[in-house]
Amino acid sequence: MEDRYLKTVRVLADYQFGRGAGKALFPESCQFIVSRKTGKIRQIMDDGRRIATIKPESGWLSISIEGARRLKDLLPYPQLRVVVDSRVAEFIAEGKNVFAKHVVDVDSTIRANDEVIVVDESDNLLATGKAVLSAFEMLEFQRGVAVDVRQGVRK
Template sequence: MGVEEKLLKMVRVIADYQFGRGAGKALFPDKCKFVLSPTTGKVRQIKYEGVRLATLKADTGLFTLSIEGAKRLHRAFDYPKLRVVVLKDVAEFIAKGRNVFAKHVVNVDESIRANDEVLVVDEDDNLLATGRAVLSAREMMEFDRGMAVMVRQGIKQ
């Protein structure tokens, strides 16, 4: 097994752990390219056809998603897995990269915890953005104030 194959297997296992079984294969196709840290030699970014899919964070060992990576997971998993659902009224703002506030959340995957990577969708399950949950699923549904998701990248950014 070559170095590229070992790296691909490793990132797929991490993705399966972080997002659920099947995420690794959905997120990372066979011909991925790896951007390694020049100082440590560890994987930092995973790209496919020149487009970044995800970044492996050094401090947590988990992924942050690009919008392309979010699209792949959105297609791979059925509603409501990994999703935070927002009102249609704010969909345009979220798609432009604005943060999600608790008062705009109408539904959420019950397994989401604070600091999880999430997909933000509208009420019709159209992908709007990817980001990091600031609150747990229960808190998002119960709170009327405060930030629910810190958006990393919107679909229209």
């Protein structure tokens, strides 16, 4: 059963984040927390740390800080990243939302509701969250939330 779960989450990660993401995120040592009622995967853990959660309403992966670290190491800059002004990096690392006026660069393929990694101008990981705006909107708008931060590195 574990093999089937591992194959499922790897395929999902490859589709959502790009080829190779599944193996980078989910090694053979992963454990799965499965719903007793539905039998569906809830969370994917590795060495006692949560890597990702499968959102029941959409079926997409929601990555943790550990998952974001693994993806950041795999994916070349600026893929999957929202880059913020270094002056607000401390606030973002504490789990505060990213506002459009603080975005200095972004992966041009990001769409609203995509799972993203938030980094500073030196590509240091700050947070993970869900894009509220598209890449174009993040760079053009001067108001509003660009990324709904789920977890900061210091939270």
